[in-house]
Amino acid sequence: MSDRIPVRNPNEIAKLRKAGEVAARILMDLMPEVVAGRTTREIDEFAAELFKRERCGNAFLGYGGFPGQLCISVNEEVIHGIGGDRVIRDGDVVSLDVGTIVDGWYGDNAMTVPVGQVDPDTLKLLAVTEESLFRAIAEAKQGGSLADVCGAVEDFVKPFGFGIVRDFVGHGVGRHLHEEPNVPNYRPNHKLPRLKRGMVLAIEPMVNAGTFRVKVLDDKWTTVTADGKPSAHFEHTVAVSSHGGEILTERPRIALPEQLGIAPL
Template identity: 45%
Template sequence: MIIVKTREEIELMRESALIVSKTLGALAPEVKPGVTTLELDKIAETCIRDHGAVPGFLGLYDFPNSLCMSPNEQVVHGIPNDKPLENGDIISIDCGALKNGFYGDHAYTFEVGEVEPATKKLLEVAKASLYKGIEQFKFGNRVGDVGYAIQQYCEAHGYGIVRELVGHGVGASMHEDPEMPNYGRRGRGKKFIEGMVVAIEPMVNRGTHRIKQHRDGWTITTRDGEPSAHFEHDVALVDGKPELLSTFKYIYDALGIVSDEEDAFRAQPITN
């Protein structure tokens, strides 16, 4: 069942989403060769708690940390550890925060040092596909319209779209209806309605779309060992159109990146 949010609840969700966005922004300058994912996890937990929230992932389904940290061929759900990141790595950082009874859930794949051009291209396409999907999250469309847009864009560039892992509704629970696959057929699936909030999150592999789960019960990697990229936004359906609750602005400010990619989906300016 889809749980529709009121305008007041959407604003509370925006607060939670922006705490996650600010946390990812705080991590951005720290993602560099030599740092461990456990060190980044501690920074994130402190940042989330300093904003009056609690880490959304810590203890959720018995997950042991505040961040899912997935380098290189890891797709999602990687567990932070004491292995230092290396020059040329990429790492997906997925973060959640719970405040005022609502979750924010948001992810970005970072470059570590100097990354090879083929991997940079993967990240560019994966992030662009996120916005291709968000464009289709509008009144009258269906779940399949979002998945189709993401799939067609990524496969046109020769990349694999993960099937087994999907986006989702988000609200008072981290995972709500509807599931939001990153593949599909136009005009199929549940219809979008005013007040829905979803997490759209393409998981895009440089090689095959096939994946495998590891014995820790969490870590998911590509089956062929090729790198994978993951980007995620929280999006509300407001006045029939997609409105971003999360933002990459704090990441871009930290890294000196100029971008207008979010402008079409932003109803109000983001302040510091």
């Protein structure tokens, strides 16, 4: 499979970084809009204005028929939520997933935002999920195995007792939103390729407070936890380098490792 994974040169990485920077900027500008009393449709409409401001393409709108500007998923919604009449309430957690197209190159990133006074166990879920992302990014190094990237998420999350989603995975990204390879958030039982400098991955842990099982609603998009418990989703686009993944969607962290009693990487 490694021969099907694109390897990007420095000029191409620079273009991907530009798309990633725009994606991260839109995501961060959306964050303050995620407040109690607002509907997910209002956030989606604001995202449309941000895409116009940035003069960039939208990687999600119309993709496979997806009707939203971004994926906006609340509480038990894991991914692919569509903006609508759902009102955000104090104590909710809201996942935002933004994809951009700049000069034909794609950027993809996501984060889960806490709203108001969130239950401590749910805040812990967010912190664990985000930290697992950075553990995986550290393994995205030249000569390493993709299995170590995937396994880093599982190794970190599993002791906390949370469920790691298996039905949806990360992916390569570049000239297309989804490219080779698939990037699971667990170590598969089959061999995965070695990593080469210039490979670009969208690493995106999706972690549930309870079961790992999910189901897709009747709209054919919105994916929810099977037990109705909250979920968290964090994602960065990264380029494989000699020292670990180079984040192309750089932005501030939401949670802090100190909340888990651990030192940050």
